[in-house]
Amino acid sequence: MSALTFTLKTQPVQRVDMSPLVCQQLQGLSIADIAALELHSGKRKFRVDELFTIDGSDAQNIVIKNSIEKLDFIGKELDGGTITVEGDAGAYLAMSMKTGEIKVSGNAGLYAACEMKNGYLEVSGNVGDFLGAALPGNKMGMKGGIILVKGNAGQRVGDHLRRGLILIEGNAGDYCGSRMTAGTIAVMGSTGRYLGYAMRRGTLLLWNAPQLSASFNDCGAHTLAFLPILFSSFKSLNSKFADASVAFNRVQRYAGDMAEIGQGEVLVKR
Amino acid sequence: MKATRAIITAQNEKWAMIAAQTMTGFATSVIACGCEAGIERVLSPDETPDGRAGVSVMIFAMGGKGLAKQLETRAGQCVLTSPTSALFAGIDGGIRIPLGKNLRYFGDGFQIAKKISGKRYWRIPVMDGEFLAEATTGQVDAVGGGNFLVLAKSQPQALAACEAAIEAMRKMPNVIMPFPGGVVRSGSKVGSKYKTLNASTNDAFCPTLKGATKTDLSPNIESVMEIVIDGLSKEDIDNAMRVGIQAVCDLGAENGIERISAGNYGGKLGPFHFHLQEIMA
Numbered sequence: 286m287s288a289l290t291f292t293l294k295t296q297p298v299q300r301v302d303m304s305p306l307v308c309q310q311l312q313g314l315s316i317a318d319i320a321a322l323e324l325h326s327g328k329r330k331f332r333v334d335e336l337f338t339i340d341g342s343d344a345q346n347i348v349i350k351n352s353i354e355k356l357d358f359i360g361k362e363l364d365g366g367t368i369t370v371e372g373d374a375g376a377y378l379a380m381s382m383k384t385g386e387i388k389v390s391g392n393a394g395l396y397a398a399c400e401m402k403n404g405y406l407e408v409s410g411n412v413g414d415f416l417g418a419a420l421p422g423n424k425m426g427m428k429g430g431i432i433l434v435k436g437n438a439g440q441r442v443g444d445h446l447r448r449g450l451i452l453i454e455g456n457a458g459d460y461c462g463s464r465m466t467a468g469t470i471a472v473m474g475s476t477g478r479y480l481g482y483a484m485r486r487g488t489l490l491l492w493n494a495p496q497l498s499a500s501f502n503d504c505g506a507h508t509l510a511f512l513p514i515l516f517s518s519f520k521s522l523n524s525k526f527a528d529a530s531v532a533f534n535r536v537q538r539y540a541g542d543m544a545e546i547g548q549g550e551v552l553v554k555r
Numbered sequence: 556m557k558a559t560r561a562i563i564t565a566q567n568e569k570w571a572m573i574a575a576q577t578m579t580g581f582a583t584s585v586i587a588c589g590c591e592a593g594i595e596r597v598l599s600p601d602e603t604p605d606g607r608a609g610v611s612v613m614i615f616a617m618g619g620k621g622l623a624k625q626l627e628t629r630a631g632q633c634v635l636t637s638p639t640s641a642l643f644a645g646i647d648g649g650i651r652i653p654l655g656k657n658l659r660y661f662g663d664g665f666q667i668a669k670k671i672s673g674k675r676y677w678r679i680p681v682m683d684g685e686f687l688a689e690a691t692t693g694q695v696d697a698v699g700g701g702n703f704l705v706l707a708k709s710q711p712q713a714l715a716a717c718e719a720a721i722e723a724m725r726k727m728p729n730v731i732m733p734f735p736g737g738v739v740r741s742g743s744k745v746g747s748k749y750k751t752l753n754a755s756t757n758d759a760f761c762p763t764l765k766g767a768t769k770t771d772l773s774p775n776i777e778s779v780m781e782i783v784i785d786g787l788s789k790e791d792i793d794n795a796m797r798v799g800i801q802a803v804c805d806l807g808a809e810n811g812i813e814r815i816s817a818g819n820y821g822g823k824l825g826p827f828h829f830h831l832q833e834i835m836a
Contacts, residue, residue, distance in 0.1 A: 548665070
């Protein structure tokens with residue numbers, strides 16, 4: 286069976302809610318049924334076949350071609366299967382994803398993987414603000430799974446992160462790891478201001494020395510036994526993180542945010 | 556019986572072995588120790604989760620609750636305390652029982668959980684750095700008490716034969732020989748003339764009692780030693796017994812080996828019977 290492929294054939298004026306096009310909702314539907322599904326765009330509704338050319342039949346393997354940054358909610362609550370996005374993805378990519386795999390060849394917008402529960406998200410380009418964060422007003426962000434960003438990430442990466450792993454090969458913006466409850470964020474590039482602002486627990490793993498707030502206290506240099514295990518878990522990834530030469534187990538440890546309960550940590554490669 | 560396996564790593568093999576020996580100490584028999592434990596084998600760095608030298612240990616107990624209790628107290632008192640050590644699960648399947656899950660409270664609130672590739676680890680701050688322990692390990696059904704007896708013309712010859720057997724058996728997977736050096740010199744029988752004891756010396760195999768009791772020994776046998784084997788399955792014990800008995804037999808009569816026997820307890824002790832002739836066939 287070939288992948289169920291949606292090729293964007295027209296540029297929508299308004300943003301499009303792509304949440305109906307996830308594997309579990311398309312399973313067992315005919316092409317005609319899928320074509321007749323409605324997608325919200327602004328105050329209008331479009332049939333799927335008004336926006337996309339549909340090919341293939343394997344609903345567990347969805348491909349979105351010619352994707353643009355106006356396509357929001359791709360892979361929302363995905364519960365198994367894979368979605369491959371050729372091009373850019375809009376806001377709320379992989380929101381509340383339960384399990385499965387989403388790969389984006391371009392960039393992704395705001396709130397990618399917000400409140401993600403499990404699964405794997407890979408973005409080859411850059412992502413917007415609030416990667417893996419909680420939705421506004423909510424207290425719990427990403428709860429599990431792995432996010433890999435090969436480019437840069439915007440501000441507030443992992444805001445209210447509860448569990449899971451965020452890997453960023455590039456740079457992260459301001460307030461990275463803000464209000465984290467737990468989990469791990471690894472950034473190979475640089476980080477912005479207010480790193481770990483109000484974080485409670487969790488780990489920020491950095492390759493480059495950050496600009497730390499006064500509410501992070503230096504705990505000295507240490508060799509940590511869990512780091513080799515963490516790095517070895519990256520081996521299967523299509524990423525710089527899988528390269529054994531980037532791994533380390535010797536770090537400078539900073540505890541914080543002391544303005545909160547102070548059980549989080551920033552680990553900086555030495 | 557129920558069994559579990561744990562992997563202890565440390566800065567080097569010396570300290571991994573120290574932790575393993577301490578953890579498996581006073582664990583020769585479930586009769587009085589609460590469990591039977593032993594070192595399965597030394598692990599090379601590429602076989603351990605954290606890439607350091609390691610030792611695999613196995614613990615056997617009569618029930619799951621007792622096993623979990625023994626594992627927890629031994630891990631807490633013997634591995635957590637041992638310099639540079641870390642502790643990992645040695646069985647991925649089975650019923651999950653706590654390994655570092657409760658030891659984490661030693662961290663007094665400073666402990667940190669990390670879930671990596673579906674496994675939860677606890678990082679517990681200690682005075683030499685951090686003690687890393689996997690949260691749980693697997694408990695599986697197992698078989699205990701496989702045994703055979705080496706009957707020899709002299710005590711040194713009996714011991715030499717048992718040493719050869721143990722050396723061969725330690726290369727086999729999924730088994731431990733829980734007694735000192737793997738060898739028992741005080742095999743027991745079920746029951747005693749004293750009401751408070753449920754086991755006592757196996758007088759039929761005591762050479763000094765040849766004329767005083769109903770003996771199983773011929774006149775030329777001066778010493779008997781036993782090797783007890785616990786394993787994850789009957790087949791594992793069969794295999795270990797086979798190589799052990801073969802090693803003894805290779806020494807042969809010229810080295811004082813007179814006979815191989817086994818404590819069969821009238822065939823009433825436990826559901827598994829190891830028939831030596833079938834094992835060696």
